Amino acid sequence: MYAYDEIDRTLVNERVSEFRDQVKRRLSGELTEDEFKILRLQNGVYLQLHAYMFRVAIPYGTLATNQLRALAHVARKYDRGYGHFTTRQNIQFNWIKLAELPDALADLAKVGIHAMQTSGNNMRNVTSDQWAGVAPGEIEDPRIWSELIRQHTTLHPEFSFLPRKFKIAITASDHDRAAIKIHDIGLRLIKNEKGETGFGVLVGGGLGRTPFIAKTIKHFVHGRDILSYIEAILRVYNQYGRRDNIYKARIKILVHELGTEKFSREVEEEWQHIRNSLLQIDDEVIEDIRSRFTYPAYEKLPHMPDELRQAAADRDFEAWRKNSVAPHKVQGYSIVTISLKPTGGPPGDATAEQMDALADLADKYSFGEIRVGHEQNLALPHVAKRDLPALWKSLDKLGLATPNVNLITDIIACPGLDYCSLANARSIPIAQELTRRFANHELANLIGRLHINISGCINACGHHHVGHIGILGVEKNGEEVYQITIGGRADESAALGNLIGPGVKFDEVADVVEDIVEAYLALRERPEELFIETVKRLGVEPFKERVYATR
Amino acid sequence: MPLVNGGKIVDDSFVKLAVDTPLPEGGDILVPAERFVSDADALLKRAGKVGVIWPNNRDIDELVPYLGKVAAVALVFPTFRDGRAYSQARLLRERYNYRGELRATGQILRDQFVFMLRAGFDSFEVKKQADAEAFMQTAKRYSVFYQPTGDGRVTALHRRMQLRHSEGVGT
Amino acid sequence: MTSPLEQKKIKIAGPSVVTANRTWDGIVVYRTAAKGWSADLSEAAIVRNSDDAKALLAESVADDVGAIGPYIAPVQVGEDGKIEPGNLREQIRRTGVTIGQPVQV
Numbered sequence: 001m002y003a004y005d006e007i008d009r010t011l012v013n014e015r016v017s018e019f020r021d022q023v024k025r026r027l028s029g030e031l032t033e034d035e036f037k038i039l040r041l042q043n044g045v046y047l048q049l050h051a052y053m054f055r056v057a058i059p060y061g062t063l064a065t066n067q068l069r070a071l072a073h074v075a076r077k078y079d080r081g082y083g084h085f086t087t088r089q090n091i092q093f094n095w096i097k098l099a100e101l102p103d104a105l106a107d108l109a110k111v112g113i114h115a116m117q118t119s120g121n122n123m124r125n126v127t128s129d130q131w132a133g134v135a136p137g138e139i140e141d142p143r144i145w146s147e148l149i150r151q152h153t154t155l156h157p158e159f160s161f162l163p164r165k166f167k168i169a170i171t172a173s174d175h176d177r178a179a180i181k182i183h184d185i186g187l188r189l190i191k192n193e194k195g196e197t198g199f200g201v202l203v204g205g206g207l208g209r210t211p212f213i214a215k216t217i218k219h220f221v222h223g224r225d226i227l228s229y230i231e232a233i234l235r236v237y238n239q240y241g242r243r244d245n246i247y248k249a250r251i252k253i254l255v256h257e258l259g260t261e262k263f264s265r266e267v268e269e270e271w272q273h274i275r276n277s278l279l280q281i282d283d284e285v286i287e288d289i290r291s292r293f294t295y296p297a298y299e300k301l302p303h304m305p306d307e308l309r310q311a312a313a314d315r316d317f318e319a320w321r322k323n324s325v326a327p328h329k330v331q332g333y334s335i336v337t338i339s340l341k342p343t344g345g346p347p348g349d350a351t352a353e354q355m356d357a358l359a360d361l362a363d364k365y366s367f368g369e370i371r372v373g374h375e376q377n378l379a380l381p382h383v384a385k386r387d388l389p390a391l392w393k394s395l396d397k398l399g400l401a402t403p404n405v406n407l408i409t410d411i412i413a414c415p416g417l418d419y420c421s422l423a424n425a426r427s428i429p430i431a432q433e434l435t436r437r438f439a440n441h442e443l444a445n446l447i448g449r450l451h452i453n454i455s456g457c458i459n460a461c462g463h464h465h466v467g468h469i470g471i472l473g474v475e476k477n478g479e480e481v482y483q484i485t486i487g488g489r490a491d492e493s494a495a496l497g498n499l500i501g502p503g504v505k506f507d508e509v510a511d512v513v514e515d516i517v518e519a520y521l522a523l524r525e526r527p528e529e530l531f532i533e534t535v536k537r538l539g540v541e542p543f544k545e546r547v548y549a550t551r
Numbered sequence: 552m553p554l555v556n557g558g559k560i561v562d563d564s565f566v567k568l569a570v571d572t573p574l575p576e577g578g579d580i581l582v583p584a585e586r587f588v589s590d591a592d593a594l595l596k597r598a599g600k601v602g603v604i605w606p607n608n609r610d611i612d613e614l615v616p617y618l619g620k621v622a623a624v625a626l627v628f629p630t631f632r633d634g635r636a637y638s639q640a641r642l643l644r645e646r647y648n649y650r651g652e653l654r655a656t657g658q659i660l661r662d663q664f665v666f667m668l669r670a671g672f673d674s675f676e677v678k679k680q681a682d683a684e685a686f687m688q689t690a691k692r693y694s695v696f697y698q699p700t701g702d703g704r705v706t707a708l709h710r711r712m713q714l715r716h717s718e719g720v721g722t
Numbered sequence: 723m724t725s726p727l728e729q730k731k732i733k734i735a736g737p738s739v740v741t742a743n744r745t746w747d748g749i750v751v752y753r754t755a756a757k758g759w760s761a762d763l764s765e766a767a768i769v770r771n772s773d774d775a776k777a778l779l780a781e782s783v784a785d786d787v788g789a790i791g792p793y794i795a796p797v798q799v800g801e802d803g804k805i806e807p808g809n810l811r812e813q814i815r816r817t818g819v820t821i822g823q824p825v826q827v
């Protein structure tokens with residue numbers, strides 16, 4: 001966990017007081033909405049269908065329990081008692097009043113939480129692997145670097161008015177849980193032959209209207225040079241990124257239009273000018289940041305405690321354990337994923353009571369730490385295995401032990417037409433219906449790993465392009481229609497899905513997904529062949545036939 | 552439109568010329584880039600200071616040969632959402648060591664002052680009188696800066712190192 | 723629903739209102755004939771031709787301190803004069819999300 005020092009705290013407080021002044025000027029009419037819009041966006045405030053929406057950053061997905069309680073407090077005091085965890089390690093509140101926002105921000109600032117740059121055309125929250133620091137086989141804790149980059153990109157005097165938003169993600173594991181290939185910059189932490197830390201740098205990924213998988217522009221940038229290298233990328237983008245058309249303004253379009261090679265040459269040239277500047281970071285600076293991340297004092301515990309052995313007889317516990325508990329780098333501990341996808345519930349929502357209760361559980365069982373991942377679930381990163389049965393019982397009481405992590409009902413969905421002013425169609429009710437259709441755990445388990453992603457419009461906040469099954473809401477003659485793709489994936493083998501055919505109506509979506517799943521169950525070569533592998537082997541055709549034969 | 556320079560509201564000694572305004576006899580002038588570039592020698596010979604208005608989509612390299620001779624460079628923010636001139640400003644100050652007046656023009660609100668100061672601007676054509684009057688107060692709004700830029704303010708990383716070392720000495 | 727935020731040319735096909743979100747708290751409001759805003763659709767000013775719609779929108783845009791993001795939205799007016807939203811989006815804006823909220827209010 002990163003502990004803010006006086007310097008970080010001062011900055012956040014200064015930001016809050018600036019925003020308080022801006023809100024005051026807005027409400028008095030001194031600032032027009034046109035002028036204010038970008039200022040509020042830079043502080044995480046959108047306008048939605050019903051109200052303002054407030055997006056708060058959870059840098060690299062790490063939360064302390066007092067921070068989670070502060071989020072619960074904001075949900076309760078300023079909103080309607082719940083929050084929505086997004087795919088980019090943020091939480092959103094849907095019913096905030098502008099006049100109260102400065103107070104909400106001030107309450108959050110007390111525990112070192114901010115909403116700076118969670119929207120707007122600037123550097124967004126730098127995300128990372130939600131298992132950072134605890135995943136076995138990780139090269140190094142990527143959050144040290146996320147934090148370094150977070151600081152560097154916060155209120156950046158040159159890059160706060162970019163052509164478009166800019167997202168960076170970092171992973172340090174072979175299995176990419178941070179979806180770096182769909183980010184503007186994806187950083188893969190690696191070691192060179194001398195054992196020095198550096199990064200493979202990917203640029204130009206993104207979804208939206210024109211999805212692109214990021215391309216590697218440099219195989220190794222030394223850690224000490226990472227800030228100057230990022231600065232070079234941003235400088236090229238700030239000057240040459242398109243500003244004439246918002247749909248062509250992301251860096252992915254610049255990279256595409258210039259070509260990866262020319263783009264990387266531009267960056268390289270700029271970088272040579274600035275790499276030996278104050279941006280070069282010495283080891284001491286890294287050490288200082290590292291020293292402010294604290295790690296638990298783990299106990300020496302057995303690999304297989306009695307408590308776990310005994311609980312294994314309980315089928316419900318086992319079902320949950322098999323799917324929610326992952327190996328930890330320290331023997332005797334586990335990483336526990338907490339599903340925010342209950343049957344019939346909106347994906348990613350948590351109530352203030354759940355947040356508070358979870359904070360208590362984290363204090364009791366996870367050294368006071370909670371993680372937020374891009375799948376809209378939470379995690380407790382340091383749970384002693386002997387505590388798993390007790391933790392499970394407590395989670396179950398809170399409605400937080402749905403054993404569906406990575407299964408078909410672990411759906412990623414954007415807010416869609418129920419909340420979002422840009423939406424063409426609803427997303428959440430589709431997700432809810434699907435979780436009811438596949439509520440039977442045996443069935444879901446039989447199907448195995450299958451990611452469904454739903455977006456309510458082409459902006460792709462629900463990452464539908466990279467869902468194993470992707471569902472995109474569009475509008476046709478005033479009606480909600482859904483286009484369905486299969487074969488996408490967001491991990492290290494990231495790929496975009498392919499359309500299976502014409503769009504289907506709201507009421508038909510769940511049936512179509514059932515058809516696709518039935519086709520898969522009939523077509524897979526063996527039970528271990530995952531949906532995504534079957535699609536890869538056979539292509540779209542057999543699924544298309546199955547779905548449209550009767551329609 | 553009030554001009555803020557050196558932290559105060561001041562009279563603007565420069566007159567802005569369009570591409571085709573006849574050249575005044577004396578006095579300080581700000582000339583659009585294309586006119587300046589096509590006629591630099593003549594312009595620079597006349598009495599009175601000469602500054603140039605440089606659009607944000609024109610390569611700054613082209614201006615570099617004249618930097619020792621112009622008295623002011625005015626960069627342009629067509630809207631405050633368009634941040635290209637921040638990069639131009641930093642390049643002028645930090646890479647090309649330009650030391651003359653660096654003026655921000657266009658849609659300039661108080662909410663950009665800190666960014667602009669950090670990028671190297673020292674003069675501001677402010678859209679609203681109230682913002683111009685609030686300049687000093689707004690400019691002091693922040694005391695913590697995470698990035699090193701040409702303005703030389705101590706960054707957070709640096710300050711931490713200083714703190715670390717002074718603690719080290721004490722113990 | 724194509725987002726009305728992308729509304730470019732103003733041409734209405736039937737009875738319409740101007741709707742927006744109130745600046746200080748963000749709630750959904752409708753422009754009234756008395757040149758104010760109301761949270762109650764039944765108090766909205768109804769326009770029936772493009773010129774009136776344009777005028778109502780222009781007046782609403784000018785009241786930037788009162789409400790933000792005004793646009794023209796279709797409504798249905800029943801025989802009893804009752805006003806109902808003209809599409810799903812506006813229905814949702816009026817009656818709230820179509821899903822159960824985690825916390826009932």
Ligand code: HEM
Pocket residue numbers: 046048053085086087088092164167182205206207208209246250413414415419420421422459460461462
């Ligand atoms: C509710 C209000 C929201 C609005 C108005 C909104 C708007 C947008 C827009 C316009 C884009 C496309 C940007 C572009 O390609 O230039 C986008 C992308 C994205 N949104 Fe949202 N979004 C919202 C909520 C969410 C939520 C709740 C999530 C997570 C569950 C989310 C996650 C994302 C992600 C991951 C992208 C990235 C796709 C990419 O980078 O290409 N957004 N959003």
Ligand code: SF4
Pocket residue numbers: 414415416417420421422423424455456457458459460461462
């Ligand atoms: S994908 Fe579209 S509908 Fe969904 S949240 Fe993003 S902008 Fe809104």
